[in-house]
Amino acid sequence: MVTDARGTSVAVIGGGVGGLSVACYLADAGADVTVIEKNETLGGRASVLERDGFRFDMGPSWYLMPDVFERFFDDFDRRPDDYYELQRLDPHYRVFFKELANHLPVGAPKPAVEADVVDVTGDPAEMARVFESYEDGAGQALKEYLDTAAHTYEVGMEHFVYTDRGRFRDYVDWDVIKNARGLGLMGSMQDHVSDYFEHPKLQQLVQYSLVFLGGSPHNTPALYNLMSHVDFGLGVYYPEGGMYSVVDALVTLAGELGVTYETGAPIRAIDGRRGNMTVQSRRRDWNVDVVVSDADYAYTEQELLTPEHRQYDEEYWEDRVYAPSAYLCYLGVEGELPELAHHSLVLPEDWDQHFASIFDDPAWPEDPAYYVCHPSATDDTVAPAGHSNLFLLVPIAPGMDDGRTARNEMRDRLLADLARHTGTDVRDRIVVEEDFCVSDFGRRYNAREGSALGLAHTLRQTGPLRPDHRSSAMDGLYFTGGFTRPGIGVPMCLISGEHAADAVLEDLAKTPLA
Secondary structure: OOOOOOOOEEEEEOOEHHHHHHHHHHHHOOOEEEEEOOOOOOEOOOOEEEEOOEEEEOOOOOEOOHHHHHHHHHOOOOOHHHOOOEEEOOOOEEEEEEOHHHHOOOOOOOOOOOEEEEEEOOOHHHHHHHHHHHOOOHHHHHHHHHHHHHHHHHHHHHHHHOOOOOOHHHHOOHHHHHHHOOOOOOOEHHHHHHOOOOOHHHHHHHHHHHHHHOOOOOOOEHHHHHHHHHHHHHOOEEEOOOOHHHHHHHHHHHHHOOOEEEOOOOEEEEEEEOOEEEEEEOOOEEEEOEEEEOOOHHHHHHHHOOHHHOOOOHHHHHOOOEOOEEEEEEEEEEOOOOOOOOEEEEEOOOOHHHHHHHHOOOOOOOOOOEEEEOHHHOOOOOOOOOEEEEEEEEEEOOOOOOOHHHHHHHHHHHHHHHHHHHOOOOOOOEEEEEEEOHHHHHHHHOOHHHOOOOEOOOHHHOHHHOOOOEOOOOOOEEEOOOOOOOOOOHHHHHHHHHHHHHHHHHHHHHOOOO
């Protein structure tokens, strides 16, 4: 592969994590790279909201898979701690299982918090005891499950994530077949988890991370049991200042490598072919050799390209399964919130109904499963003295009507539910409040159906079945980000940027620019 791209000009459309990653790799190879961002700030969905002394991560808030970040920075002879400091969280997160009161003996006093509370930590013995307390033999089953997850992670990352396999024939390889044996690629996570645990709460504990992949236990391949190794084995971290510190690091690194930025520049069209391409905005045009899009893949194809340059028609995009959108509520609150960990999950007894309201019969959930982020429990710089920083996230179906009435009803339901099941009642202590929902994702990020993440990781949308990094209809156009391989999430988008850069460099090696 050519590693010297000097003399090649590249426009990267979109300054999300995938765009910043591909910019770093191509600039490091010598290309002249410009990142063109629609919004005034970089980071894409990993954006930040600052108001009245509060600083909210608006999108990603979990720092997972630290090995991926270490590998990325090492590619440029740097380390994450050259840019930001990490703190390992303990507990990793807290889970509130709703409706404990429904199972109390007749006449028993009603508890202050109507939930069964579990702290998930990195201590294997402690977690084995917790699992055993719910189901005989579950402690040993957890060890066996996590051993399987660790093996899946090791094999999956090496052979299916760090190695980009975009064609089915890439899998007809003895090394792949040998290592993939027993990974359970075809079954669902629900079937896989049921082989280890019967208790629904234990199943939820090892499956909750599917929300990061935009799927449900019934439509996500068992391959993604590797997320339990990420969760229980690798740990959960917090970068000082929040996840936007990681964006700042990527922006700084790219700048050190020579990348330039244009913000506040929505793109109107992409035209031309490799060696003579034009990127048009209302402000100006860029004439470059190569274009890499980190914008929403469907938006790029349907809105920025002429029909003859589109790989997929509208029917293709309508037939995709999109990851959930979300109702997000950002709250600045007076006082402390001692009941909440940095990360907390509030889960109903039957979360199948919530998943059904996302994937089967779209509706606002009546009894939502939701995530609560309380970063001021760890970092006192994200809220003024005497105050707490809090945001709540409810996964909802993409494409939902999210008018003010629907948002207000969810907000009131959510805050009442939070008070009942965690003991945290903030309703009379709110000093700052903002929300973000389906239409905001569409408006701010050009997100198809207002998805918060992109394409879900269903069996039909995993590996070579995800859209490719190369356009087959426009020579010189490439893609990075969560729609492409390896998929959704900040670590995956970092790797996607590497794969997209590799594709550009491979093509330069085969057919140098004139």
